[in-house]
Amino acid sequence: MKPLDIDFNDTQAKYSQIINAYREAIKTGVLLPDTRLPSARALADFYEVNRHTVMMSLQSLVAEGWLRSEQRKAYVVSSELPIDSSAQYKKDLPLKAFSYAFAKPDYDFNEVDLSVFTHVFAGGMPDLAAFPKQAFKQSLNMSARQFNAHDMHYSDSAGLPALKGQIISYLGQARALNINDLLICNGSQEALFLVAKAFINLGDFVAIETLGYPPARMAFESCGAALVDIKQDEQGLCVDDLEAQFKLRKIKLLYLTPLHQYPTTVTLPVARRLKIYQLCYQYGVLIVEDDYDHEFHYQCQPLQPMAADDPAGIVIYISTxxxxxxxxxxxxxxxAAKPVLSRLKALKKLINHKNDAFMQLAVAHWMETGEFERHLKRMTKSYKARWNAMADTFTTLQKQGLSLSFTKPDGGMAFWLNCHQDVVTLKSKARAKGIYFQSEEEFYHANSVRSLKPNDGEISHIRLGFAAQSIEQAQAGLYEIFAEQLSLI
Structure with a gap:
């Protein structure tokens, strides 16, 4: 046969281009099985390359199974081609769309590219522009310089001792949470999934707040949980309704966001916390406490976590x-309690045998130097100013005639605003203007075995985060959201 014509380029080694050309010719049937190739010397002369370049290409094709080498004779196209891509295989058995038998339905996290919006009222998004990049860069550089072999090997999947020690000390000082061990996770979502995997069997009931954090629900549901809505009021989870559901169903877990309820921002009072704890102990229910933004509390000192007073060991505490x-x-x-934490650590190894050691060492160093506390104080002061400004803007809009109502939260990073109108339409119009926020219907769970989602036409609340943008940006965005209504007043 005549050598293949190859239009060589300067961006790739010539032996790679020879391999690609002959592989493609065999795959597409241009070179048929048992076709004998010209000698290596003939190919080298034809392509004006070194004979060793050709030999390396041919030997690579032999190793891949496209050619066979006949001793002292020639290189021949294999008669037993790799069946996944050979033309003969495709001819004999045409491929059709494959049906993938996934174990569970797909989950839509509704991820949105926030970079395309001019005004971002995302409820849990910090001010990234204020993050002390230079100070943290020094901690990252330190972790790269000072790491040891043990830190880099497959060990400490529950977290590096340096970081665990810093967080344990911090939790004791800032949250009255006196513990001697914890599990470092790849964010709180991994922690939620570990809990679900450790405790949920198919059909087990998990009690959830009617309005809640969708990714947490997905984690439980993905492991087979049947979710049960519990009523909420202006003070948070309703204890009487919780007890009624405990009597009706064998509930295994209760998922709570007690400090700043997600999304309504309500702080669960101490009296209700104690009643909920007593009920859960009585009925053998574990409490999953998601304390996602404990640091940012402005009216007073934040209530200590439920996990700080847990004599029965029934609280699994998660933070980020x-x-x-x-x-x-x-x-x-x-x-969590020692037996629970032990099981969660074992599951962590199955999912992720090693955490990001460089990041953990950097964060530990950042905390040790005091930069963590300084950053936290700066951001708490900044967010408190934005919290006050947001409330003041709502009050001004009310005075201008808008029908709005809200309760100023004790802390957190967002407001829960009742607009007394169809907020789904309001959200759609706002996004067309480059303004992002979330509306009430996004926080219900459609598949709950006891869904308390209201009928159509009753969706009137929106969640407005105030941490991610300046006071001036937030005010401008709020006036844009309600510009149409203001023009009619």
Whole structure:
């Protein structure tokens, strides 16, 4: 046969281009099985390359199975081609669309590219522009310089001792949470999935707040949970309704966001916390406490976590640094009773045998130097100013004639605003203007075995985060959201 014509380029090694050309010719049937190729010397002369270049190409094709080498004779196209891509296989057995038998339905997280919006009222997004990049860069450089072999090997999947020690010390000082061990996770979402995997069998009931955090629900549901809505009022979860559901169903877990309820921002009072704890102990229900933004509380000192007073060992405590630092840092952590934590650590090894050691060492150093506390104080002061400004803007809009109502939350990073109108339409119009926020219907769970989602036409609340943008940006965005209504007043 005549050598193949190859239009050589300067961006790739010539032996690679020879391999690609002959492989493609065999795959497409240009070179048929048992076709004998010209000698290596003939090919080298034809392509004006070194004979060793040709030999390396041919030997590579032999190793891949496209050619066979006949001793002292020639290189021949294999008669037993790799069947996944050979032309003969495709001819004998035409491929059709494959049906993938997934174990569970797909989950839509409704991820939105926030970079395309002019005004971002995302409820849990910190001000990334204010993050002390230079100070943290020094901690990253330190972790790269000082790491040891043990830190880099497959070990400490529950978290590096340096970071665990810093977080344990911090939790004792800032949250009255006196513990001696915890599990570092790749964010709080991994922690939620570990809990679901550890406790949920198909059909087990998990009690959830009617309005809640969708990714947490997805984690439980993906492991086979049947979700049960529990009523809420202006003070949070309704204890009487919770007890009624405990009597009706064998509920295994209760998922709560007690400090700043997600999305309504309500702080669960101490009296209700105690009643909920007593009920859960009585009925053998574990409490999953998601304390996602504990640091940002402005009216007073934040209530200590339920896990800080847990004599029965029934609280699984989950928190994250995503709101303090950024979501990209992927530092979350959890604490539970020793047998529970032991099981969660074992599951962690199955999912992710090693955490990001460089990031953990950097965060540990950042905390040790005091930069963490300084950053936290700066951001708490900044967010408090934005919290006050947001409330003041709502009050001004009310005075201008808008029908709005809200309760100023004790803390957190967002407001829950009743607009007394169809907020689904309001949201759609706002997004067309480059303004992002979430509306009430996004926080219900359609598949709950006891869904308390209201009928159409009753969706009137929106969640407006105030941390991610300046006071001036937020005010301008709010006036844009309600510009149409203001023009009619």
């Amino acid at each position: 640094f995503s709101k303090i630092m950024c979501a990209g840092a992927r530092v979350g952590y959890m604490h």
